[in-house]
Amino acid sequence: MGWMPRRLILLLAGSALLLAPLLAVQLSAGAGRAHACLCAPPTLDEAFERASAVFLGRIAGVSGEWDDIIEIEVDTVWKGSLARTAVVHRPRECAHPGFTLGRDYVVFARSYEESLAVFLCSGTTVVDDGEYAEVLLRELGKGQAPQASLPGDRLLALSMLLLVTMAAAVILWLAAWHLNRSSRR
16 A cells, blocks of 8 residues: 555656646746626616716826826716816726827726726716717716815815924924023033
8 A cells, every 4th residue: 555655646746747838838828818808888877886986077197107097187076076186097907998188088987996997897988979978968967066175185284284283393392402401501
């Protein structure tokens, strides 16, 4: 019975040696381009339901190397809380095919890594895209104007003000302490 484990080990080692070159060729060749992101356009109800934010805006800037960052001047908001300028990510996986500077889009954005992102199947469309865009805008209705600033922006500003005030108080206290100590010598 002592020969059985040794024979099994030799068989497994031989199999690994035969399969290793095949695995190396497959890994070096790559898997090719996947098309898992092909989808049928969602209905308005589906797109609206899935989105964290729905708004109309003009593309003001596109930057980024891997995750494109799109800056959008917001005109009308139907869902979500947005300031006058929104920053939306376009992740490489299943990304929306592209944005053109200066064009208006109805954006259906989803939450993505503590931000907003647009994906291929989100429903985002250019406004001058003919009849579909007209129907879309009519179905969405009037909407609301974007907020001048978001509550988080105000909270950040107040936090910074408090931090600067505390730092100034500490500096003044240290200066007074140093002067008091110097005058005693």
